[in-house]
Amino acid sequence: MKTLETNRLILRPFRERDAEDFFAYASLPDVGPNAGWKPHESIEESRKILRGFLEEDEVWALEDKISRKVIGSLGLHADSGRSNPKSRMMGYCLSPAFWGKGLMPEAADRALRFAFEELELDLVWVTHYPFNSRSKRVIEKLGFAYEGTLRQAIRRYDGVVLDRISYSMTREEWENRAQG
Secondary structure (H helix, E strand, O other): OOOEEOOOEEEEEOOHHHHHHHHHHHOOOOOHHHHOOOOOOOHHHHHHHHHHHHHHOOEEEEEEOOOOOEEEEEEEEEOOOOOOOOEEEEEEEEOHHHOOOOHHHHHHHHHHHHHHHHOOOOEEEEEEOOOOHHHHHHHHHHOOEEEEEEEEEEEOOOOOEEEEEEEEEEHHHHHHHHHO
């Protein structure tokens, strides 16, 4: 992943030395379950997942410019829901210490610019669970269009089956938003 910047963040590829910062937020009970994954139980688990990020090259570390710590992640993942190779699924998480400061919309907006202007994607889509109102607000701030709710669509790590609320943005919508 190409390194990108916003006013307050650096979006950069993860590094192996980020494991402690990654574990610090990925082990918290309010982070993973909101995104569908279980909280990390050990630094070794975080290292293993981080190595996957390095291999896949789809996920940015969100580095806070002030503390220089990794405080979250944002990915543009291969789209398993559509057969369009120019479509990606956005996923993100952020340390609760940084919630409510507008950092995730800032990071996601920069990632969308990269997706449409540099990767020349046709579409980016994103989902959230019904209980994740914070993610819903990020999605709405960015201007994604509601596609629908896939009822009982995904089995979370703990066996709970959840609805998945889906939104998308086309390149044309991005261009219109960027101009307006």
